[in-house]
Amino acid sequence: MWRVANAQITWRSSTxxxxxxxxxxxxxNEERPKRALGGPTPAAYAKQLQ
Structure with missing residues (x-):
């Protein structure tokens, strides 16, 4: 069981x-865009830097 931001999460197993x-x-990292990065997802932003 984990407590995160006043919420309780219970998992059935470690797997x-x-x-x-x-x-x-x-x-x-791959689906949620970030305003701090100018709109892309972190994964898309990382690809732009390569």
Missing amino acids: HARREIENRRREY
């Missing part, structure tokens, strides 16, 4: 926790 954390990480 379930790893899968959910990876899904959230991927969503944050």
Whole structure:
């Protein structure tokens, strides 16, 4: 069980926790645009820098 910002998250197993954390990480970096980066996702911004 984890407590995050006054919310309680319960995972069934460590495998379930790893899968959910990876899904959230991927969503944050690849799907959600960031205004601080001028609008693109962090992954798209990183590609622009290469």
